[in-house]
Amino acid sequence: MNHHGLSSLAYASSIIICGMTFNSHAAIIINEIDYDQSGIDKAEFIELFNSGNSTISLDGYRVDLINGTKKANSPIVYRSFDLSGFNINANDYLVICDDAARVVNCNYSFTANGNWFQNGVNDAIALYKNKSLLDSMSYEGALSPFTEGDALAAEDDSTKFVSLARITNGFDSNNNNLDFQRGCITPGSANIAEAGNCLAPQVNAVPLPAAAWLFGSGIFGLMGFARRKE
Ligand SMILES: [Ca+2]
Ligand SMILES: [Ca+2]
Ligand SMILES: [Ca+2]
Numbered sequence: 001m002n003h004h005g006l007s008s009l010a011y012a013s014s015i016i017i018c019g020m021t022f023n024s025h026a027a028i029i030i031n032e033i034d035y036d037q038s039g040i041d042k043a044e045f046i047e048l049f050n051s052g053n054s055t056i057s058l059d060g061y062r063v064d065l066i067n068g069t070k071k072a073n074s075p076i077v078y079r080s081f082d083l084s085g086f087n088i089n090a091n092d093y094l095v096i097c098d099d100a101a102r103v104v105n106c107n108y109s110f111t112a113n114g115n116w117f118q119n120g121v122n123d124a125i126a127l128y129k130n131k132s133l134l135d136s137m138s139y140e141g142a143l144s145p146f147t148e149g150d151a152l153a154a155e156d157d158s159t160k161f162v163s164l165a166r167i168t169n170g171f172d173s174n175n176n177n178l179d180f181q182r183g184c185i186t187p188g189s190a191n192i193a194e195a196g197n198c199l200a201p202q203v204n205a206v207p208l209p210a211a212a213w214l215f216g217s218g219i220f221g222l223m224g225f226a227r228r229k230e
């Protein structure tokens with residue numbers, strides 16, 4: 001097969017991947033994200049939720065973080081989390097963070113020294129099981145194919161103790177703008193809509209053994225650059 005033929009084949013494959021249907025009944029969903037805090041972002045986290053009625057093994061699951069700004073039509077995965085080896089019980093959560101001393105209920109911590117979760121504009125987060133896209137959202141703008149339904153209007157706010165959270169907790173209609181709004185920071189517990197005054201989140205009195213999670217988790221970071229927005 002000549003070079004031109006290979007390119008055509010790759011192009012056809014990408015069309016099929018982009019046209020892949022979302023699983024509207026995926027039990028594991030992206031439930032809350034916090035990518036922006038005051039000063040250097042050191043308490044960023046991702047919260048997943050098991051909306052099903054049984055424990056689910058995350059073998060083969062991964063979360064990708066996607067930078068949409070470099071080239072409009074070719075978003076770049078800048079960080080990826082392999083979740084193999086973890087389980088989530090029914091109606092329970094899994095929290096991914098950098099420093100477990102700064103994020104309560106963190107299950108999967110690693111060392112990035114903050115700023116590992118880009119602030120936008122138009123970035124995205126996606127949950128896969130093997131090659132199937134189970135759930136995704138873009139933030140601070142649309143980013144195909146990761147925006148579900150309408151692009152989210154709400155943004156994280158570094159001046160308040162807020163995140164982007166599913167309100168109602170755990171509910172996924174596959175429309176980012178309907179499903180997410182600003183919430184008070186609640187890693188590892190049910191989301192609460194922002195109602196004017198969110199209190200500073202609690203942190204772990206006794207941090208989880210971060211190093212043990214790190215070496216057991218198989219994380220691999222790609223191009224972990226980050227930038228701040230004012
Ligand atoms: Ca950030
Ligand atoms: Ca925040
Ligand atoms: Ca979804």
Ligand SMILES: [Ca+2]
Nearest residue numbers: 032186189191
């Ligand atoms: Ca939560």
